[in-house]
Amino acid sequence: MDKEGKMVIFCLLLAAMSCPVFTQIWSATVVKSLDALVSSCVVIPCSFTHPEGNVPMSRLRGIWHLLNDRDQCIYHNDDTQVLDSFKGRTRFLGDLGRSNCTLEITSINDWDNGPFCFRIELLATSSSNKFSFVEDCVELRMLHDPVVPELIHPKTAIQDHPYTVTCSVTHTCSTHMPKLTWSRGSADGIIEVHRERHLGYWEVQSTLTFIPEEKDDHSEVTCTSHFHGSKTSSATLTLYVKRKEDYNHIIIPTVVGIGTAVIFGVFCIIMVKKYKTRIAELQNQDGRMWNRLSRLSRRIFSDGPRPSRSDLRPNNVNSKSCADQKISKPRFPSPKSQPKSCNYKEGLDDSDDYMNTAEIYGNL
Template sequence: MSSHGRVLFRWICLQVIFASVLSEDWEANVVPEIKALTTSCVVLPCTFKYPGAQLPDSRLRAIWHTKEKQDQIIYHEDRTRVIDNFKDRTTLLGRLSEKNCTLEIDKVRNHDNGPFCFRAEIPQKDQYSFLKSCVTVKPTDEPENLQLDKKEFLEEGEPVSFRCSVKHTCPSHPPTITWSYPNSNPTVNHRDISNGNWEAESLLTLIPKEKDAHTFLTCTIKFHGGTTRTITTPLYVKRKENYLHIIIPVAAALGTALLFGVMCFFMSKKYKSQIQELQSGNGFLGRMSRMSQSLQE
């Protein structure tokens, strides 16, 4: 390929790259509706696109506002612009340079419904409010999907695992899960289950003892903000089969019988030899009989 051809090829490639970048429209992706536990926090996942080349954080500005009134700002880097109801309760978790506009609302209140919309600004150049991609928050006083495994029977001495889990929307401050079982060392996991929902779970492995029978196992879940819930399940422990109460008396009886048998054997042997001596004339009666006969002569 000639030098002129190489230059032309590079020019075409650059045109394709710039065309693909410049052809991007303003677009935001959010979860349209999300539940939130009051007094806790809720994280609103958000990503966005804008036309032109990708910019650093310093060249972009993020604003969140209500859909009804765009001047009611719930997040702004200038905190004086935020309405009183949301002051010190909102934090931008996403990085604008990575086209992430995720927002956290802390200390959720019953009237934090929204809808809330994101607006991106390129100072002194452009701005766009994503009014078709807003988020409605549904505050609730009760946590969702609290679950604790229930076991019908536990085998004494056999390891068994229990799982306690809960769904939440506050991954920046996940719930803490504790157990009532002493000296427990549970495994804790947090995972994203999509659409702004997360799951916190704790796995407890224990070895049931006889003393655990007819007691209760309690899982306590404490949420960011102070809300606490407990779940309890009864423990039914099946005792391990123990035959000592049968083996010991039987062994004692067999031992006694064996000892008695041995004694009887030796005693019968002794008496048998004595009887044989008497019958053979070597015994006491035989000697007396011979002495009597000699005197008569």
């Protein structure tokens, strides 16, 4: 490197060390946009740096004004410099000595959309130490309806077991955070947390723990968010309660069913036995009746057709006496000349006697 190059670098380093403008510049960190609920409030987070280093707060003045005209102030130390539409509605929350320029706006109107910019002035110095951060301004998005809370919970609750529901809602007013309330439960079972999610946005989270009962099945649990300015929003869940592990609803119907089946089976067996006994009795009665009718028919119709061979057989008493008899058979016998056989009956007439002896002779 030649001497000229070394001389240029040395001059630049010397200028940087001797001029504070190169060591620290004017800058501001402001959220670009925020949601603002009409009639509620909004807090605009802001921080800044300036080249003067540590300056007593008494020598600093912070101003918030409209982007198009820095003389239209929405906040100023001198209240007479504030626009009439913002008087009493703006409050400086920051600490200028710690480079904090946070602003609060309450009772938000529909036309309070901005953009709003921050300006810092160092008093008792030259006019060059006043700076408006017009490139880092905030614009508000008006919300006419509040944000609906979000519920996080298990799908099913178990009877007589702790059940937890979490309700959360976002907002942009950390000085007047929303109040969350529940439709059931007590304060002892509620835990509330307030935290910043990201720059300018905060979250209120309420956790409810309670023990559901069987009667709570299909009941509703509602979380309501009360915003600053009297606007509210709510979210509701339907509670589904699962009964305890109880098998009575299974055991009792099963026992009743088995008992009914046993009773019905015993009844059927008894009825079958009675039926079989009755059938047997009827069969016996039918047999005796048939025998009686058969004998009666033989008596009544004795003059009818010729009796069968079984009817002509001699009984046991006559069989012995007739067994020893010898029947003489002439070659051409005459019915009237033949002595009466053992089968002869006194009550039969001549024609019947003839027929019976003929049958006997034919069989012999």
